[in-house]
Amino acid sequence: MVKKNLTSKMLYRMMKDLIIGVVAFLILSGGATSMFQEYLLSSGHFSKLEQKKVEEFQEYIDENQLKITDSKKIRSWIKKKNVREFIISKGTKIYFDNRYEEDIFPGSIKNNTFNYLYSINFVDGQANLYVYDGFADKYYDMISGASIFVSIVICILIFGSELQDEIKNIQYLEQKVKKIGSGELGEKVSIDGQDEICQLAVGIDTMRNQLLEQKKTQEKMKEAQDALVLGMAHDMRTPLTGLFSYLEIIKKMEKEGKPAGEYASKAFDKAEQLRSVSDQLFEYFLVSNETNMELEEPEIAKSAFEDYLSEFCAFLECNNFKIDVEDVYWHPVKVRINTNYFGRIMNNLISNVEKYAMRDKPVYLKIIYTPAHIGLEFQNEIIKPNPYVKGTGIGLKNIDLMMKQMNGYAEARISENTYRMRLCFPVVKK
Structure with missing residues (x-):
């Protein structure tokens, strides 16, 4: 036509x-x-x-x-x-x-x-x-x-x-633009025809949809931020309350001349928890606001991941964990990663395993291949969760955010006794 x-x-x-x-x-x-x-x-x-x-x-x-x-x-x-x-x-x-x-x-x-x-x-x-x-x-x-x-x-x-039809269409668009400007984004902007005014209506409706999507995204981000802040407040308040309690006990015992080494050790653990939460929160906002992240040149998956996985296994073995690497094998596929981000992810995984994994059960490490992705899977049995372990999952949020920055994705599955994390990186096509 x-x-x-x-x-x-x-x-x-x-x-x-x-x-x-x-x-x-x-x-x-x-x-x-x-x-x-x-x-x-x-x-x-x-x-x-x-x-x-x-x-x-x-x-x-x-x-x-x-x-x-x-x-x-x-x-x-x-x-x-x-x-x-x-x-x-x-x-x-x-x-x-x-x-x-x-x-x-x-x-x-x-x-x-x-x-x-x-x-x-x-x-x-x-x-x-x-x-x-x-x-x-x-x-x-x-x-x-x-x-x-x-x-x-x-x-x-x-x-x-x-000209009345064109004038009415222009007046219609003027009213719609005013409504969009005032924040009313629910009504569709549509004019029948194929001339420039109709194309302008299509452009305005596209802009309306983009603003609507942006508004929904902002609302979701606000909800997520509110949930994050609320959860972080809970995460920090719990160890902080314990910390002050132990400090009060230590202060009282010192006045009485009694030894308080046990309570000092417990207070130190609570301080360590607070520092861990604050570090994770800092990392989250650092990664979410970073705009100049660049991926390295494509390289063989073994070269990209092997050193990090070796350090992961060595650190856990030094801390009396058992590692099962029977399903680790390498295919000649290439990936692109950011070594800084991947190093942070591995540090988070090590920290999670150290804090929440059962030491008498093996930690399984697998590599899974699909036509489009290579996946690094980590699985372990978890200790009985406490309020601090549940928390906000800020560590998982950090891992997910950094994986998205590297064009990949993370899948975390937590059951009653098992924790499994899979990191999926896109395969670089030849």
Whole structure:
């Protein structure tokens, strides 16, 4: 379907309205002229003026004994009387016509006029006379002017009525833009058609949808931030309460001269928990606001991950954990990572395993391959969770955020006894 733009529509309308205006002018001008001529004929005023001129010319002929061929004297009288049209003829032969500067050879021009002719007597015979002094010209000009004016008004009215649809559409868009500006994003913006105004409506509706999505995203982010702040307050308040309790006990025992080493150790653990929570919160906001993160060049998965996994296993073994790496094997696939982010992720995983994994159960490490991804999976049995372990999951949020920054994703599954984390990185196609 051919797209109709505003320019082509306006040109088409202007041409159509111009034709209508010309037709209207011809009808008005022709009709008014005919009516005026009929009025002149019926009133007799025009014929009286002509008759007076004929009588004056007859007197001039009689006084000067003019012949039908005395063109110089006839032309002199015509100029004196300011006559516009003056034709002398016999039958179908014209002998004089003031529209011609030169004398007319008798009979060289045929008389095809249908105007009213008057009989006039020259010395050498009778002839017919048509005379017109321009009396009605100013009225014809007035009729033409009025017809032009009315025709222009008709064109403007038709063109204006045809513009009503575009004007209504523009007013509609203006109202919608005001509503969007005031925050009302629920109503769809739609105009039927294919011109620029309709395209503008589509653009405004697209903008509305984007603002709506942005608003929903902001609301979700606010909800997430509120939940994060609330959870972090809970996470920090729990160890902080314990910390102050132990400090009060230590203070009391010191006054009594009793040893407080056990409670000092417990207070230190609570301080460590507070520091861990604050470090994770700092890391979350650092990663979420980082905009200049870049991925390294593609490299073989073994080269990218093996050193980090070896350190992971070595650290846990040093802390009396058992590691099962039977499902670790390497395929020659390439990945792109950010070593800084991946190092942070591995540190978080080590910290989680150290705090929450059962030491008498093995920690399983697997590598899973799909056509599009390579996955590093970590699984361990968890100790009975306490309020601090549940928390807000800020560590998981950090891991998920950093994986998204590297175009991957993280999957965490926590059951009653088992914790499993899978890190999926996209495979670089050759």
